[in-house]
Amino acid sequence: MPHLHIAGATLNQTPLDWEGNKDTIEQAIQKAKELQVDLLCFPELSITGYGSEDLFLSHWYPKKALAYLQKILPLTRQLTVCLGLPCRLNNQLYNCMAVLEDQKILGIVPKQFLAIDGVHYECRWFTPWKAGELTQFDCNGVAVPFGDLVFEKKGIRYGFEICEDAWRGAQRPGYRLKDRKVELIFNPSASHFAMGKSEQREILVKESSESLNAAYFYINLLGNESGRMIFDGEILFADRGKILYKNPLLSFQDFQLVPIQFSPEEAPSQPGYRSRHNKNEEFTAAVSLALFDYLRKSRSKGFVLSLSGGADSSTIAVLVAEMVKRGIDCLGTPLFLKKIHRSDDIDPKSSLPDIVGKLLTTAYQSTRNSSPDTLHSAKTLADSLGATFYQWSIDEEVAGYTQKIEAALGRSLEWQRDDIALQNIQARARSPIIWMLTNIKQALLLSTSNRSEGDVGYTTMDGDTSGSISPIAAVPKDFILQWLRWAEKKLGYSGLNAVNALQPSAELRPLESRQTDEEDLMPYSILTAIERQAIRDRRSPVDTYLILKEELSLESSVLKRYIAKFFSLWSRNQWKRERLAPSFHLDEFNVDPKTWYRFPILSGGYRKELEEMQNLADDN
Incomplete structure (x- = not known):
């Protein structure tokens, strides 16, 4: 009976970290040998990392990847290893899997379908391979088979679908592999x-394991590889329509290896994997790992956060604390500190709150428009986490800027006439001093913008948008608000009690105005519903209105007003989205023009389209 000991290994790689990437691959190969694995498969582009961007356009980069493939080749004695790398052939670049065995390259399989939607721009760098085509590839003077290949190991035939290949329905390579x-x-x-x-x-x-009449082994990359995209390191193995193995996702380890005993003639005896999914847990795990990788790969000393006591900054503070907790749980304190380059100045015997205090510095920057409630909320949360907490007033700085402008204009500034300017100067006055603290700490400044604010520009450029990274810019505000309640109860962050009791407010107008975010904009749940139609599904104002009129219990005139406000503010504020700090991709879509949604900075602002919507009869 044919029998094969196979394994999949996920990797946390970094573009241009050639030696680090090779070391991680070597560690996984060594682990596979210890487990007496016959065939080990790594993820797509495992030598270079997927997030190499326009480095792929150069000639030297794929050539260097090939050189590192040669360095790994000696490790494949009595072992088959499948590695991902870019290969240039006839001046075209292909996204490939190389199959190495007993210190030889058996063949190279290029990807047939390229990911070109959402955050993916593979057609910018790669060329798709045509099904059924075969040629030769010159690898250091050795002619290597290149193309639509299948292989055999111990009497078992195997082949590849590389990521996007599997999502192309009836066109997918899997059906030809089945034949x-x-x-x-x-x-x-x-x-x-x-x-x-x-x-x-x-x-x-x-479903693939059933429809393709073959066992199906999925192996994904791991971690925040290069800044924005996060990979969850998922490894899945299914046979005969049943998932048999799934690893824990979003690990802080450099690699995970899942070994499997496989025989095509032997039906699996173990029960199938029981799937469990919770978006709040997924969000928490993903941002925690993303912050950890960003911190260690940037070699920064920690994080600084302007903690207002509101929902957004409080969410980020808790996520940093979760990063520390999960990192220590996964790696142990000594290795966690070593990986973030802090083992020389943080005692590994320190408590969790003490380590959080070394890595997270917060500051509550008040004005005369700040309430005692948000100060209490910010300090209570920081103390409960162990974060370093500072408090100061910026009224003097705001007054200085205001007086200079009043002297230049020859008039006093008034709220009724100068509302936006008087709000924004408070947010901007906070930025220089928090950046100063960040520089002193050699840290990363965390920006607190969320996706809803990015949609409509409800944020002050060079104020609350200031930051090195923006961890929650890809999720809407209504998600953040429910996550905070979940984190208080399910994760045990009792310091969020005061945060969750507050109504979201920028606190930039005088307190007697009772400013709230939803009064300034619209209810966040409605903003998100409009956003899904307008941005995710790319619908016009008319279509957005017609769909939401059936879904939302709103008067037609009110719904039209909200939709008009959204589209007008969206088109007016593209320049702000172009300047937001890098953010993590966390949801099915985002509004980052560098990754998911590009939009002209200057446009007609949907004027004609909004006019068409307003002219619709309310009973349509």
């Missing part, structure tokens, strides 16, 4: 994290 009697299909992937996406992958892998 070629392949019994085992590997799917090495670089599939970005998004809440709810793991459930979609489980369905794909399970």
Whole structure:
């Protein structure tokens, strides 16, 4: 009976970290040898990392990746290893899997379908390979088979679908592999994290194992590889329509290896994997890992946060604390501190709150318009986490700026006439001093913008947008508000009690005005509903109105007003989105013009389209 000991290994790689990437691959290979694995498969572009961007356009970069493939080759004695790398052939670049065995390259398989939607721009760098085509590739003077190949190990035929290949329905390579009697299909992937996406992958892998009449092995990259995209390191194995293995996702480890005993003639005896998915938990785990990788890969000393006591900054403070907790739980304190380059100045015997205090510095920057409630909320939360907490007033700075402008204009500034300017100067006055603290701490400044604010520009450029990274800029405000309640109860962050009792407010107008975010904009749940139609589904104002009129219990005139406000503010504030700090991709879509949604900075602002919507009869 044919029998094969196979394994999949996820990797946390970094573009241009050639030696670090090679070391991680070597550690995984060594682990596979210790477990007596016959065949080990790594993810897509595992040598370079997926997030190499326009480095792929150069000639030297793929050539160097090939040189590192040669360095790994000696490690494949009595072992088959499948590695992802870019290969240039006839001046075209291909996204490939190289199959190494007993110190030889058996063949190279290029990807047939490229990911070109959402956050993916693979057509900018790579060329898709045509099904059925075969040629030769010159690898250091050795002619290596290149193209639509299948392989055999211990009497078992295996082949590849590389990430996007599997999502192309009837066109996918898997059906041709089925016709070629392949019994085992590997799917090495670089599939970005998004809440709810793991459930979609489980369905794909399970159904593929049945429809393709082959065991199906999915192996994804891991971690915040290069700044924005997060990979969850998912490894899935299914046979005969049943998922048999799934690893813990979003690990802080450099790699995870899942070994499996496989025989195509032996039905699996173990029960199938029971799927469990919780978007709040996925969000928490993803941002925690993303912050950890960003911190260690940037070699910064920690984080600084302007903690207002409101929902957004409080969310980020808790996520940093979760990063420390989860990192220590996964790695142990000594290794966690070593990885973030703090083992020389933080005692590994320190308590969790003490370590949080060394890594997270917060400051409450009040004005005369700040309330005692938000000060209490900020200090209570910081103290409960162990974060370093400072408090100061910026009234003197605001007064200085205001007096200079009043002298220049020859008049006093008044709220009725100068509302936006008087609000914004408070947010901007906070920025220089928090940046100063960040520089002194050699840290990363965390920006607190959320996706809802990014949609409509409800944020002060060079004020609350200031930051090195913006951890929650890809999720809407209504998600943040419910997550805070969940984190208080499920994660045990009792310091969020005061935060969750507050109504979201910028606190930039005088307190007697009772300013709230939703009064300034619209209810956040409605903003998110409009956003899904307008941005995620790319619908016009008319279509957005017609759909939401059936879904929301709102008067037609009110709904039209909200939709008009959204589209007008969206088009007016593209320049702000172009300047927001880098953010993590966390949801099914985002509004970052560098990744998911590009929009002209200057436009007609939907004037004609909004006029068409307003002219619709209210009973339509």
